Amino acid sequence: MPENGELGDSICSNNEVVLEEDDAADWVYRGEGAANVVLGYAGCSPAFVGKVIRIQKSPRSTEKCTAETSTLSTIENLVWKEYIKSSTSKETAQQLFVQNVMVPRLGSGHVDAGMHVPVSRVFLETVEKNILSQRPPWRVEGGKVNTLSDNALLISDHSIFPHGGHQEARCISIEIKPKCGFLPCSRFIAEDNDTKRHDTRFQMHQVLKLHQGEISQLSDYDPLDLFSGSYDRINKAIKALFTTPQNNFRIFVNGSLVFGGLGCGADSSNLDRGGELEDMLGGIIQADHGQRLEPFLLLIGETIFRSRVLAPLLEAQKLDSLDIEGAIHAYYNIFSQSCHVCGDLVDSKTSQIYQSLHSISLEESVKIVRDYLIAATAKDCSLMISFRAREHEDSVSPYGKVYLESTNQSFDYKAYFIDLDMKPLKKMMYYHELDKKIIHCFKQRKEMQQGLSSLC
Ligand SMILES: O=P(O)(O)O[C@@H]1[C@@H](OP(=O)(O)O)[C@H](OP(=O)(O)O)[C@H](O)[C@H](OP(=O)(O)O)[C@H]1OP(=O)(O)O
Numbered sequence: 001m002p003e004n005g006e007l008g009d010s011i012c013s014n015n016e017v018v019l020e021e022d023d024a025a026d027w028v029y030r031g032e033g034a035a036n037v038v039l040g041y042a043g044c045s046p047a048f049v050g051k052v053i054r055i056q057k058s059p060r061s062t063e064k065c066t067a068e069t070s071t072l073s074t075i076e077n078l079v080w081k082e083y084i085k086s087s088t089s090k091e092t093a094q095q096l097f098v099q100n101v102m103v104p105r106l107g108s109g110h111v112d113a114g115m116h117v118p119v120s121r122v123f124l125e126t127v128e129k130n131i132l133s134q135r136p137p138w139r140v141e142g143g144k145v146n147t148l149s150d151n152a153l154l155i156s157d158h159s160i161f162p163h164g165g166h167q168e169a170r171c172i173s174i175e176i177k178p179k180c181g182f183l184p185c186s187r188f189i190a191e192d193n194d195t196k197r198h199d200t201r202f203q204m205h206q207v208l209k210l211h212q213g214e215i216s217q218l219s220d221y222d223p224l225d226l227f228s229g230s231y232d233r234i235n236k237a238i239k240a241l242f243t244t245p246q247n248n249f250r251i252f253v254n255g256s257l258v259f260g261g262l263g264c265g266a267d268s269s270n271l272d273r274g275g276e277l278e279d280m281l282g283g284i285i286q287a288d289h290g291q292r293l294e295p296f297l298l299l300i301g302e303t304i305f306r307s308r309v310l311a312p313l314l315e316a317q318k319l320d321s322l323d324i325e326g327a328i329h330a331y332y333n334i335f336s337q338s339c340h341v342c343g344d345l346v347d348s349k350t351s352q353i354y355q356s357l358h359s360i361s362l363e364e365s366v367k368i369v370r371d372y373l374i375a376a377t378a379k380d381c382s383l384m385i386s387f388r389a390r391e392h393e394d395s396v397s398p399y400g401k402v403y404l405e406s407t408n409q410s411f412d413y414k415a416y417f418i419d420l421d422m423k424p425l426k427k428m429m430y431y432h433e434l435d436k437k438i439i440h441c442f443k444q445r446k447e448m449q450q451g452l453s454s455l456c
């Protein structure tokens with residue numbers, strides 16, 4: 001149960017201010033994912049300084065925008081009933097999911113659930129026009145601002161520090177999408193899929209992405225390193241993220257993106273060949289030009305190592321204890337449907353293993369699916385860490401402190417998780433299909449490589 005007992009109403013819904021056409025010019029494009037566009041505030045209204053707004057998109061394929069007024073489905077209400085009241089609108093349910101499900105797991109100091117601000121349709125239409133030229137073409141193709149939404153989510157801007165009255169120090173932030181940090185060991189993983197116990201989901205998915213032309217090279221990054229808790233392995237992961245950032249690593253200076261892409265395709269093409277990043281690091285890392293990047297990457301590693309901020313994220317990811325190969329059967333149970341997966345099985349020994357999952361109670365099935373979905377959110381969110389140099393060693397600060405030995409500097413830092421959206425229940429079948437595709441493609445490549453090496 002949520003600690004504050006809040007199950008239904010929008011959190012601190014700000015009904016006094018409505019963003020109108022004239023306000024649109026104050027909001028500048030920051031980035032976007034598959035589902036939302038994020039804009040930073042460049043105006044001077046105290047209510048918005050230091051904030052971003054997150055605006056829903058609607059997929060192009062549906063042609064028309066749809067107003068997000070509907071509520072969760074009956075079965076989704078059953079899954080989330082401990083956390084979200086059944087009559088709640090979908091968008092408020094999203095916010096309550098963050099507040100009641102994710103904040104207790106990741107810590108209130110690392111998550112801002114945000115609050116809704118009302119927006120007019122013309123505000124959204126103007127924003128859509130203003131940002132069009134800055135959006136990556138493939139994202140424009142994939143979706144547009146949902147101009148029928150009547151609000152946007154106002155969240156702290158995690159890529160800058162709020163103004164403190166004195167002259168602002170340069171702020172540098174990074175964004176990491178760490179993906180799944182453990183190897184599954186569920187007894188429901190079929191023998192044929194044993195590779196899942198040894199190869200990470202991230203690295204196996206890389207092979208499918210390469211095959212489908214979504215990336216042009218395999219990433220060097222191994223999530224097991226980042227989540228290992230070991231200083232050396234964390235630093236190895238950061239170096240790999242820098243070498244092959246894809247959509248897993250970005251750097252911002254004072255809120256502007258300076259390294260990494262606005263989506264997929266950010267391969268090694270934008271490494272710091274011209275030394276621009278070295279220039280940018282100038283105001284923050286006290287070292288000569290050409291020697292700033294390495295300490296900066298060490299600063300990120302040191303912060304992740306010392307703060308242990310990824311430990312609770314890993315715990316949340318591990319709520320997926322049965323793997324999709326187990327959880328999918330519980331999914332069919334809660335719909336009281338005959339299980340399509342078992343229906344397709346020919347091997348009676350394997351079906352016996354899964355039969356045990358079809359004899360559990362509805363409550364147990366709901367818990368398995370709920371935990372799987374929470375884990376899915378934890379495997380897909382991102383971490384933003386912002387740094388600014390500390391001027392006075394003993395100054396009181398609400399932020400964490402990290403010391404960088406190689407330059408003898410201390411930094412303030414803050415670390416926040418973003419994109420903690422609830423995954424739709426209906427995605428369970430997609431997850432099962434994608435899992436099969438990933439393994440199939442990975443095994444094919446492995447067999448091809450083994451065939452080639454036996455020829456040599
Ligand atoms: O399935 P995955 O692991 O590829 O994750 C999807 C992400 O792909 P990635 O591999 O990180 O590039 C995908 O990211 P991109 O759009 O590729 O940047 C989304 O985050 C997607 O979540 P949603 O559909 O927006 O809720 C993610 O879907 P979920 O699986 O988290 O639902």
Ligand SMILES: Nc1ncnc2c1ncn2[C@@H]1O[C@H](COP(=O)(O)OP(=O)(O)OP(=O)(O)O)[C@@H](O)[C@H]1O
Nearest residue numbers: 031032033034035036038155156157158159418419
């Ligand atoms: N609070 C924030 N402060 C600063 N930048 C942010 C914040 N929230 C999001 N961003 C930026 O906006 C980008 C898109 O945001 P977000 O990941 O929430 O979009 P999404 O559509 O939900 O993503 P997904 O594709 O995973 O569904 C992020 O990658 C990040 O660079």
Ligand SMILES: [Zn+2]
Nearest residue numbers: 329339342354
């Ligand atoms: Zn089954």
